[in-house]
Amino acid sequence: MxxxxxxxxxxxxxxxxxxxxxxxxxxxxxxxxxxxxxxxxxxxxxxxxxxxxxxxxxxxxxxxxxxxxxxxxxxxxxxxxxxxxxxxxxxxxxxxxxxxxxxxxxxxxxxxxxxxxxxxxxxxxxxxxxxxxxxxxxxxxxxxxxxxxxxxxxxxxxxxxxxxxxxxxxSLIIAHFILRAVLKPLHTVTEQADAVSRKQFVHNPATYWTKEVNVLAGAINAMVVNVQKTFDSMTKHAENLTRDAYLDKLTALGNRRAFESQFKLDLHDLAEHHQANTSSHTIGLVSLASLQSVNRDFGYQAGDAYVLEAVEILKNSFKNISGNKIYRIAGGSFIFTLPHNLELCLDQVQLVHESLQSLSSSRYPNGFGSVVVTGYSEQDTLTELLARLDTLATTDAANLGQAVSATSFQAGSEQTIPSLGLQQWKQLINDILATGEVEFSYQPVKAANSTAIIYNELFARFSYQNELIANAPLFAMAERLDLTEELDKKIIMALGELSKNGLDKPVAVNISRQSLHSAHFSTWLSQFMRDAKPYMTELYFEVNETALLDNINGATNNINLFKTHGIKLCIERFGVSFSSFKYLRGLNVDFIKLDGSYVRDLMQNPDNNYFIQAVTQICHGLGIKVIACHVEDEATYHKLNELHCDASQGQFIQAPLKLAHNCLKNECDNVVNTLKSPTDLNNHGT
Known part of the structure; x- marks a missing residue:
């Protein structure tokens, strides 16, 4: 558009x-x-x-x-x-x-x-x-x-x-009033047309005494109605595909298929962007052992209420941990993942354990529920972790003390960074903000059927006392301590220094949930962009879909402010929340980046084809471009082009490369935007 x-x-x-x-x-x-x-x-x-x-x-x-x-x-x-x-x-x-x-x-x-x-x-x-x-x-x-x-x-x-x-x-005064009367309805129609370009479908019921304006208003209203009908139809179709393939109908949580797809992608991201054995996360299994008895003795409606009550316990227990994910993988079995070390999640896991135990009664002959947890790192595999949780559950590890003993099975027990307490993390993050360094690597986003680069996504890593800090635990703890906004500012200022030294390529950085919704961050960014205007001309922000959905209205206001500074917006991990896509209407974004779980097994999963096709039709109708990430092979690359994705990113296009701090313009021309065999990418198989 x-x-x-x-x-x-x-x-x-x-x-x-x-x-x-x-x-x-x-x-x-x-x-x-x-x-x-x-x-x-x-x-x-x-x-x-x-x-x-x-x-x-x-x-x-x-x-x-x-x-x-x-x-x-x-x-x-x-x-x-x-x-x-x-x-x-x-x-x-x-x-x-x-x-x-x-x-x-x-x-x-x-x-x-x-x-x-x-x-x-x-x-x-x-x-x-x-x-x-x-x-x-x-x-x-x-x-x-x-x-x-x-x-x-x-x-x-x-x-x-x-x-x-x-x-x-x-005469001029009279002409002013006449012109204002004539132009006012035209201004209203213009605003309506402009709203359509900003993905807002506003119906204008007013009629005017100027024939031509009435004709124009009627035409725009008809267009708005048709576009809205098409958008609603395609959105409903995409939601149905998502719900049938990836959602549990009772709880609206992701099902086993969604868990396996996204968890494998999370492990791949950890291995791709972080050094081995530098981060540790938590995965847990909640079992409702009495579900079959409740269904038999009290009916399936009581069984459904039993399941929903357990879901509410999990949501309330982990609501303060950003990035938590909960899945229903079987009738009475739930998996949850937390982006923190097991030691830092013990309080929340303890809360789940106590809540489940407090509801045990004669109504539940095998107890209300049990929880087992273990830690994992990027070296683990999904099969190993599920086997580990099953072992803990079958050996009657239903109490918290036995669950914690599972840390002895962690593959990440020999970490570069030792386990830190909350206050130690706070001190470390403040030290990084004060004296730490930022290092960048980049990966291009390549336009479909072209060698043109839309922009280069930058991956920031923090270095403190000559040691790289793993991003996953760093940002997870920073969000828990309300310090992600300060980390984002440090990254943007470091990017500003690169731009001063001649980095004039379009680049994108990720901003956190806190920054996306923060009025203080917007105020700081406005001042920074005014100062950086001469040398920072093409900047993109990537925001996580789940962070965006936390507060659509607040995020919309900040996004509109970002746009006034010429910053373009991309929603990454699109589709991971399994929510309605209707929020795209009225959101002034330029790109959406499909969650990698829809791309990595694209060739083996036909449902993903239908989902991606529906998403591209919806987004193109709104003037939003679709980017596919985690493109790892040629077949996937060409399939995405057939599905009308606008751009691709992944190992097949180019693996992430390090970007030097002292990158000058002539060096950037040789480094940034370099593709691996661009001619082959576009000509092979054509």
Missing amino acids: PNFNGRGISLSVQLYALVIFLTVVSFTVRLLMNVDHTRDYLNDQMASHSQDAATSLGLSISPYMDDENLVIADTMMSAIFDSGYYQSMRFVTQEGQVKLNRENPQTVESVPAWFMHAFELTPPTGSSEVNDGWQIAGTLYVTSHPGVSYLQLWQYAQRAFLSSLVILIV
């Missing part, structure tokens, strides 16, 4: 500019024409005035043209001339001799010189032949003085300017 970003000049500005231009031009032309017509009138008036004076004075002085009485003629000329309305009077004999002459200066003090220069008056000269008896004594020339006419013209121009200005202002 093209993104016009509000380019161009708005219609309201163009209309206002046109009205103002036409009004000002009309005002100026009207004023100039009126002044010019008045000037012509005054010129004609001066011509008549000078001619009348010449004729009258010529007749008056005719009897006094002889030399003896010429003084009388001179006196009569002076009397008329001194009235001040004349510039000159001359009597010239037949021989060309000037016998009588009067002159007045042409300057007019009360009229600006620029005005007289712009509207110059040309007073004509009136003439009259003067007779001396039966002979022509000479000719009398009279020229009117333009001073009075200039003054009259100046005063008229001032009055005309003021009156025209009042008319101009009144």
Whole structure:
């Protein structure tokens, strides 16, 4: 979907500019024409005035043209001339001799010189032949003085300017209200169209008195209805696929298939992005041993209530541990995973154990339920862990003390970083924030059927006292201690330093749940982006779907703020929550990245094909691009292209590579955006 970003000049500005231009031009032309017509009138008036004076004075002085009485003629000329309305009077004999002459200066003090220069008056000269008896004594020339006419013209121009200005202002005010009335419905329709581009489908029920606007509003409403129907239909189809394939119908938890798919992906992520034996997590098995008896003695409805009560215990016990996952893998069996060392989860596991034990009664002949737990690291396999939990359960390890003894089976018992308590983790994280270093590796996201790189995802690792800290436990504990926002800031500032040194490629970093919903982080980011604007031009944020769903409204506000700084958004692990996709409507994001569990076994699982196809159709209808990660082989790569995914990421495209801190522009050109056999990727099999 093209993104016009509000380019161009708005219609309201163009209309206002046109009205103002036409009004000002009309005002100026009207004023100039009126002044010019008045000037012509005054010129004609001066011509008549000078001619009348010449004729009258010529007749008056005719009897006094002889030399003896010429003084009388001179006196009569002076009397008329001194009235001040004349510039000159001359009597010239037949021989060309000037016998009588009067002159007045042409300057007019009360009229600006620029005005007289712009509207110059040309007073004509009136003439009259003067007779001396039966002979022509000479000719009398009279020229009117333009001073009075200039003054009259100046005063008229001032009055005309003021009156025209009042008319101009009144006209503009009236035009403003008319334009506002005309443009207001158009602005409403424009906002509706803009809302569609932001994945918001708003229906506009209003009708307008402008026919064309009504037609446009009706067309957009019809489009909104059709798009919404298509979106709802495709969303329902995708949700049905997800629910049938990966959800337990009673509890709405992930089923065994979802657990196996996602857990294998989690182990793969740990092995791919972290050193071996550097992190440890917790997995537990909850068994409702009395479920079969309850179903038999009290009915299946009571059995369902029994299961839902156990689910509520698990959710309440682990609600303060971010990243916990709970699955129902069989009728009365539940698996939960926690992103912490077993030692740090003992309080929550203890709570589950005590809650299950407190509900035991004669109604539950084999007890209400039992829990066993063990730790695991990236070197473990799913088969080994399930066997370990089954061994603990079958050897009657139903109490917490026996469950904790399972730590002796951990493959990760020889860790690079020893198990730390909560306060020790807090001190370590604060030390990392103060003096730790950030190292980056990157992996490109490649456009489908092209060698073009959309962006490069950066993976940040923290180094403290020359030792790399495993991300999984670090961020899990940071979130528990409300310090992930500070870690995100440190990562972004480190990226800013790389950008200053010439890293001008589009890059993406992950931001945590806390940062996504934090007003303080948004305020800090706004200031940082204003300072970094000259050198950080293409930045992407990837946010986890489960973090986004914690508070859609709060996340939407921050996402909109991110967008004002030119930051593009990608929702990663899309589909992992098994929730409705309707939240995409109205969310201004650019990409979604499919959870790797849908990609890794794509060729063996046809249901994933249908799910991915439904997701791409939904997202493309909203103008959102779809990225497939964990692309590990050629067959999967080409299958994703057939399913219309817009981009791919994974080992088959390129494994993560280290990015140097002192990466300069010329070095980045050779390192970042380098693909493994890009030509083969696009041409092989075509």
